[in-house]
Amino acid sequence: MNNLAQFYTHDNFSKLLLSKILAKNPKRVLEIGVGGGSLVRAAKKKWKHSDIIGGDIDSMNVSTLKEEFPSIKLFVINGLSSHLREDLKLELGSVDVAICNPPYMTIKKSDEYGKILEESLLGCLDSYSQLTSDIIFLAQNLLLLKEGGELGIIVPDGLLTCQRFSIFREKLLSNYKLTGVIELPSKIFKKTEAKTHILIIRKSVCSSLSLPIYLANENGTIASKILVKKSALIYRMDYKYHSWKKNSNQKTSNSLLDLNVDIMRGSRSKKQLESLQINYLHTTDLKNEYCECEFPLHKTIDYLRYAEEGDLLMSRVGKRCIGKLMYVIKGNIPISDCIYRIRIPFEHRAKVISSLNSKIGKEWINAHSHGVCAKVISKRDLLNYQVTY
Known part of the structure; x- marks a missing residue:
């Protein structure tokens, strides 16, 4: 080029x-x-x-x-x-x-x-x-x-x-x-x-x-x-x-939209969060394999978006990190705009996480990611994800 x-x-x-x-x-x-x-x-x-x-x-x-x-x-x-x-x-x-x-x-x-x-x-x-x-x-x-x-x-x-x-x-x-x-x-x-x-x-x-x-x-x-x-x-x-x-011949139940799952991305870029000199999460902090993490309880800043206890986080954009998952079991932390914060009603949480972290879920993420260089998963596609069982 x-x-x-x-x-x-x-x-x-x-x-x-x-x-x-x-x-x-x-x-x-x-x-x-x-x-x-x-x-x-x-x-x-x-x-x-x-x-x-x-x-x-x-x-x-x-x-x-x-x-x-x-x-x-x-x-x-x-x-x-x-x-x-x-x-x-x-x-x-x-x-x-x-x-x-x-x-x-x-x-x-x-x-x-x-x-x-x-x-x-x-x-x-x-x-x-x-x-x-x-x-x-x-x-x-x-x-x-x-x-x-x-x-x-x-x-x-x-x-x-x-x-x-x-x-x-x-x-x-x-x-x-x-x-x-x-x-x-x-x-x-x-x-x-x-x-x-x-x-x-x-x-x-x-x-x-x-x-x-x-x-x-x-x-x-x-x-x-x-x-x-x-x-x-x-x-x-x-x-x-x-x-x-x-x-794909998996059995499905409902979409994330049907289950009233709320999906938001971080409100600030990595560069903007760095300038604040605070702890935050970016795609590089999410491991290749699903993980569960605890964080201190931070004092919140109004214009930042935080991951909190019970939230599932997903890398929404990147060349090789697309779809990486992290579950927050305690505390809170700001997230960059390269991460989706997925809030799942408690009664559906276990099956949604299990589905997204399964082989079928990973294949779905790979099939639905798109982009010329860095790949991205759209919020629209993710809300239409059909939970497998």
């Missing part, structure tokens, strides 16, 4: 992406954001006689690839611009195949982006609580594709798993044919543990009731495949979650 929020694609995963595109002899192939050229090289090898067009915001990338591939039309462009088609000298609906590994960053909403979203049938600007560059890149590609054209694009985990992007998933499934979703391993990009997926999209309406979801291994080959009902993909699109759901 560079300061333009670009993650450059590994050759194995470029080949994997192109292997899922069915077009045999596309006349025109486009890549917005050529980066280090991995996708372009794979495309040139697969479609030797196709007209390949590419662009990048980094002029150095464009110059380097021009030297390597003099026959390819390359431009210095901004993939987020509403003038993209003019900059690429292309008409809307004129591209047979598009391939893309866009930058991943939050962008400020604008009327320009709203128009791109609406024209690409991905919803209106007000439907998105947060807008990211990968969504606009995807929309730009869809606008440039002809009817029946195919797009292969690498997207961040959050786009397929976070609740705030459910409108994107709904619009995509309603207006286009999603021919495959491939979950990629973590750590496939240099200097980052970014979690990503490949989407293969055909510019046509899909009548299928089920769609294939794949899992790729570190070598860039498909390790597993499941079919998932199209309607279920609005909630989440990742293989990890749907594989867990398909193989």
Whole structure:
């Protein structure tokens, strides 16, 4: 990744992406954001006689690839611009195949982006609580594709798993044919543990009731495949979650919401708590295995959130500490905003703790955690956790 929020694609995963595109002899192939050229090289090898067009915001990338591939039309462009088609000298609906590994960053909403979203049938600007560059890149590609054209694009985990992007998933499934979703391993990009997926999209309406979801291994080959009902993909699109759901056959009683469980996270960050020079709990204080701890009875500060006797604590965010559990048997202590404080009515406490700490509970946490780098469990998902017995 560079300061333009670009993650450059590994050759194995470029080949994997192109292997899922069915077009045999596309006349025109486009890549917005050529980066280090991995996708372009794979495309040139697969479609030797196709007209390949590419662009990048980094002029150095464009110059380097021009030297390597003099026959390819390359431009210095901004993939987020509403003038993209003019900059690429292309008409809307004129591209047979598009391939893309866009930058991943939050962008400020604008009327320009709203128009791109609406024209690409991905919803209106007000439907998105947060807008990211990968969504606009995807929309730009869809606008440039002809009817029946195919797009292969690498997207961040959050786009397929976070609740705030459910409108994107709904619009995509309603207006286009999603021919495959491939979950990629973590750590496939240099200097980052970014979690990503490949989407293969055909510019046509899909009548299928089920769609294939794949899992790729570190070598860039498909390790597993499941079919998932199209309607279920609005909630989440990742293989990890749907594989867990398909193989999960445990008996359940009620959700945490049904049991009137109260879930809150700490009110201050680790840095803010450190500045107060007081004892507090952060995710690094929770052990890998479930533990029970006693604390002194501290004088409380109004604006801090405390764990107290009878509370169950859970790491809600982190790279490797997600879902760690601690039970407070005595005293109180402030908690950071990376920890959930779970207050369970006494009559349900034992079975809830036992369920969350069980193998099934840990598998549930793994399946429901999501995020590009650090993983997170949403409060909404946790409240819907079905207590097993």
